[in-house]
Amino acid sequence: MHTRQSTISRRNFIRLTGITGAGFMIGLSVAEGQGIEEVVNMSGVGESFGLTPFIIIEKSGAITIFNTKPEIGQGTFQSIPSLIAEELNLTLDMVTIKQTGGEKEFGPDQFVGGSSSVRTTYTKYRTVGAAAREMLVTAAAKMWEVPVAECTVENGKVHHLASERSAKFSELAEAASKLEVPKSPKLKDPKDFILLGKSIPRPDVPLKSSGKAVFGIDIDVPGMVYASVERCPVFGGRLVSFDDAATKKVKGVQQVISCERLFGKYRTEGVAVIADNYWAAVQGRKALKVKWDFQGKENFNSAGYAQQLRELAKTEGVVDKSIGDFDKAFAEAPNKVEAFYETPVVSHSPIEPMNCVAHWKEGNKVEIWTSTQVPGRIMGSFPKEFGIKEEDLKVNVLFNGGGFGRRLYPDYVHEAVYLSKKISKPVKLIWSREDDTQQGPFRPMTFSAMKGALGTDGKLTAFQHKVIAPSLNAARDDKYDKTKTDGTMTEGISEQAYRIPNMKNLYVWADIHIPICAWRAVTSTTLAFSHECFIDELAVKAKKDPMDFRINMLDAKSDTMRVLRKLREVSNWDKPLQKGWGRGVAQWEFFAGLAANVVEVSQNGEGVKIEKVYSVIDLGTVVNPDTVVGQVQGAVVMAITAAIKNGITFENGRTAQSNFHNNPALRINEVPPIEVFVLAEGGDKIKGVGEPGLPPLAPALCNAIFAATGKRIRTLPFNINKI
Amino acid sequence: MASITLNINNASHTIDVDPQMPLLWAIRDFVGLKGTKYGCGMSQCGACTVLLDGNPIRSCSYPVSAAAGKKIATIEGLSEKTDHPVQQAWIELQVPQCGYCQSGQIMSAVALLKKNPSPTDAQIDAAMQGNLCRCGTYPRIKTAIHRAAEIQKSQKA
Ligand code: FES
Ligand code: FES
Numbered sequence: 054m055h056t057r058q059s060t061i062s063r064r065n066f067i068r069l070t071g072i073t074g075a076g077f078m079i080g081l082s083v084a085e086g087q088g089i090e091e092v093v094n095m096s097g098v099g100e101s102f103g104l105t106p107f108i109i110i111e112k113s114g115a116i117t118i119f120n121t122k123p124e125i126g127q128g129t130f131q132s133i134p135s136l137i138a139e140e141l142n143l144t145l146d147m148v149t150i151k152q153t154g155g156e157k158e159f160g161p162d163q164f165v166g167g168s169s170s171v172r173t174t175y176t177k178y179r180t181v182g183a184a185a186r187e188m189l190v191t192a193a194a195k196m197w198e199v200p201v202a203e204c205t206v207e208n209g210k211v212h213h214l215a216s217e218r219s220a221k222f223s224e225l226a227e228a229a230s231k232l233e234v235p236k237s238p239k240l241k242d243p244k245d246f247i248l249l250g251k252s253i254p255r256p257d258v259p260l261k262s263s264g265k266a267v268f269g270i271d272i273d274v275p276g277m278v279y280a281s282v283e284r285c286p287v288f289g290g291r292l293v294s295f296d297d298a299a300t301k302k303v304k305g306v307q308q309v310i311s312c313e314r315l316f317g318k319y320r321t322e323g324v325a326v327i328a329d330n331y332w333a334a335v336q337g338r339k340a341l342k343v344k345w346d347f348q349g350k351e352n353f354n355s356a357g358y359a360q361q362l363r364e365l366a367k368t369e370g371v372v373d374k375s376i377g378d379f380d381k382a383f384a385e386a387p388n389k390v391e392a393f394y395e396t397p398v399v400s401h402s403p404i405e406p407m408n409c410v411a412h413w414k415e416g417n418k419v420e421i422w423t424s425t426q427v428p429g430r431i432m433g434s435f436p437k438e439f440g441i442k443e444e445d446l447k448v449n450v451l452f453n454g455g456g457f458g459r460r461l462y463p464d465y466v467h468e469a470v471y472l473s474k475k476i477s478k479p480v481k482l483i484w485s486r487e488d489d490t491q492q493g494p495f496r497p498m499t500f501s502a503m504k505g506a507l508g509t510d511g512k513l514t515a516f517q518h519k520v521i522a523p524s525l526n527a528a529r530d531d532k533y534d535k536t537k538t539d540g541t542m543t544e545g546i547s548e549q550a551y552r553i554p555n556m557k558n559l560y561v562w563a564d565i566h567i568p569i570c571a572w573r574a575v576t577s578t579t580l581a582f583s584h585e586c587f588i589d590e591l592a593v594k595a596k597k598d599p600m601d602f603r604i605n606m607l608d609a610k611s612d613t614m615r616v617l618r619k620l621r622e623v624s625n626w627d628k629p630l631q632k633g634w635g636r637g638v639a640q641w642e643f644f645a646g647l648a649a650n651v652v653e654v655s656q657n658g659e660g661v662k663i664e665k666v667y668s669v670i671d672l673g674t675v676v677n678p679d680t681v682v683g684q685v686q687g688a689v690v691m692a693i694t695a696a697i698k699n700g701i702t703f704e705n706g707r708t709a710q711s712n713f714h715n716n717p718a719l720r721i722n723e724v725p726p727i728e729v730f731v732l733a734e735g736g737d738k739i740k741g742v743g744e745p746g747l748p749p750l751a752p753a754l755c756n757a758i759f760a761a762t763g764k765r766i767r768t769l770p771f772n773i774n775k776i
Numbered sequence: 777m778a779s780i781t782l783n784i785n786n787a788s789h790t791i792d793v794d795p796q797m798p799l800l801w802a803i804r805d806f807v808g809l810k811g812t813k814y815g816c817g818m819s820q821c822g823a824c825t826v827l828l829d830g831n832p833i834r835s836c837s838y839p840v841s842a843a844a845g846k847k848i849a850t851i852e853g854l855s856e857k858t859d860h861p862v863q864q865a866w867i868e869l870q871v872p873q874c875g876y877c878q879s880g881q882i883m884s885a886v887a888l889l890k891k892n893p894s895p896t897d898a899q900i901d902a903a904m905q906g907n908l909c910r911c912g913t914y915p916r917i918k919t920a921i922h923r924a925a926e927i928q929k930s931q932k933a
Pocket of ligand 1: 787812813815816817818819820822823824825835836837880
């Protein structure tokens with residue numbers, strides 16, 4: 054990482070930081086066009102170089118650390134500022150944490166997705182903190198005329214023990230700001246960490262335990278009106294006309310206007326009811342009479358589409374990855390197994406429904422308040438979409454009431470801005486739970502045609518995972534090249550650590566007109582199910598213990614081996630279970646990280662009961678172990694919901710489910726004990742936290758059900774009370 | 777429209793609203809207390825849970841007119857310093873993730889512990905079943921309720 058001296062204009066300083074007093078400011082800069090990041094000193098007043106401040110030390114003593122990673126429940130409000138604070142030996146109660154709003158100066162990291170927050174910023178943000186520390190120490194050492202090496206940093210002060218002198222950061226800030234930024238600041242030795250690797254309480258928890266945490270939906274601005282939007286119930290339908298006579302009679306309704314939604318390659322129209330308060334908007338919307346042209350899409354249904362996928366499975370598809378000669382090895386093998394797996398569409402259903410407050414002000418200045426995972430994307434695309442200047446857009450990112458991938462897509466933000474522009478008033482748009490459940494985007498289904506062959510010694514010699522599914526890339530962009538595999542739809546299937554001599558994985562593209570998008574752990578959430586259940590089928594065919602069968606295919610030094618060995622130990626895999634119980638194992642490695650689960654079930658009438666879940670997640674380096682445990686438990690809960698609850702189906706072109714009564718999520722009485730083990734043996738490798746616990750749950754559960762009942766489940770969701 | 781007086785956290789608020797409006801929107805948008813959340817609008821998720829004369833209700837499905845003259849308690853009224861035993865336990869166990877469901881979870885837990893100072897796991901399940909947590913903080917909610925029961929007892933002792 055490079056470092057450099059620089060300055061920022063006072064106007065820009067205030068725009069970015071909201072701080073009016075001058076201060077010592079240090080940050081990262083993205084050198085234009087090169088993507089190189091360097092630590093820069095932006096104190097003082099002067100030219101702007103497009104800088105990204107991360108720490109501000111004011112003369113008053115106040116210290117601000119900027120967090121580029123929206124908090125969606127995954128703990129970034131603690132983990133990210135800690136990377137910077139650690140190097141300054143500051144605890145988070147000594148600083149104010151401010152969420153950035155996608156400003157170019159704060160760099161390309163302003164999104165949360167792919168379990169990437171810590172693993173992509175760990176060293177970078179520590180370097181920012183370390184550079185600031187070295188400058189403060191140098192300033193103190195100069196002032197006291199003592200060697201730098203004799204100075205220490207603690208409690209927001211630099212100390213010189215020998216002479217019993219100390220000075221506050223704020224007293225040193227001005228002198229520090231005049232120094233060169235150190236070329237390669239020394240990072241702290243992990244053994245001296247006060248924050249990283251420790252279960253430090255998260256500063257957002259008291260706010261979230263007292264109703265004080267502010268979410269997007271909680272924002273009020275003066276003069277604000279409320280909007281509720283009626284969108285076509287049939288996907289792909291068009292607005293023809295609407296009759297708002299009855300709506301306008303509802304007290305509090307101000308006006309009714311058409312509205313647009315942009316999602317991926319789709320632009321659709323809706324009818325917005327604008328009212329004094331939200332309840333009036335909802336009542337007015339109920340009274341609307343809208344005429345839609347369904348464009349023939351009213352005949353679409355899930356059963357028919359599933360049949361199409363089964364037909365498509367008979368086609369060859371395109372190669373995702375090929376090793377050895379699968380076709381030959383499979384044809385010649387003495388023992389073959391084939392199976393077909395099916396999974397459903399599911400909703401994200403974050404508990405805070407989509408919402409946004411937007412204010413199109415005079416002079417085409419726009420301010421947005423919202424819960425979003427992607428302030429950077431909003432800042433990057435909205436100025437063009439709406440024809441405004443980037444510096445005239447301000448995005449305020451609030452706590453997100455859940456994300457799970459849904460808030461990677463700012464379609465609802467676009468709607469609110471569109472409405473505010475049209476009526477020249479600040480607008481609060483709230484999607485109802487029904488809107489959220491019925492309008493998508495959804496996680497797509499994947500179907501999988503599996504083939505495997507075993508040698509006479511029971512070893513896996515040939516393996517094929519053919520994915521038949523719609524494409525996330527095609528949903529984004531019409532120009533998606535169908536002659537190539539869509540890597541997001543074959544995620545992980547060619548990345549497992551198993552050594553298999555002949556493997557050919559394939560992808561068959563299926564068209565769909567329904568908005569689909571990433572979900573927590575993306576396509577791994579369905580592909581791990583088919584993949585790891587099928588590995589189990591092969592183990593059964595080979596008459597091997599499923600854990601042994603897997604371990605025997607692994608390199609002794611692979612991460613997966615380490616994870617499975619740990620899991621074997623902590624789950625007491627080799628101890629027999631009582632009668633009527635069964636256990637299953639599954640692991641999954643993909644871009645976000647690596648985890649493995651063992652699930653224990655017991656026979657329970659006609660169904661089974663989940664008795665226990667053991668989860669091992671492999672991280673390398675961990676920032677907050679307690680957060681990791683919570684994240685893995687949450688991922689497991691979400692995975693159980695996706696495996697055993699309804700999922701989303703389509704009838705007559707519409708979503709058949711509407712709210713939590715028919716699109717249920719797991720409740721407290723359905724949650725088994727979940728024991729989480731965090732493998733964090735240090736080192737450079739840092740893996741993701743939020744997602745990896747999810748993919749291996751459904752296969753471990755279904756493998757356990759097979760062990761307990763002899764029944765092989767190849768279709769999700771399934772009724773756990775009737776196997 | 778009607779003039780309705782609500783007693784929320786021992787303060788009285790007079791608002792002019794449609795009597796059929798759910799109490800939730802009256803609390804949030806007319807009284808201005810944002811701690812109580814909207815999640816489903818049909819008594820399915822519990823995010824809107826408040827106490828009405830001490831009993832937990834789903835304010836999204838409760839007409840504001842029916843709440844007039846009753847004592848309404850919201851998350852904001854639990855304590856000044858976020859130190860109600862349930863809040864203490866929530867912080868100690870680091871329960872919230874996204875946090876959006878937690879006002880409702882906490883209000884349900886407060887109501888439970890008032891009636892039953894040492895609930896069993898099964899009693900917790902029964903009392904908390906109406907509160908969804910999409911982030912899946914259930915294991916910690918359960919532990920935290922047991923912990924809150926302990927704190928409550930030690931405070932009375
Ligand atoms: S908002 Fe009232 S129960 Fe969901
Ligand atoms: S903490 Fe996010 S829904 Fe419960």
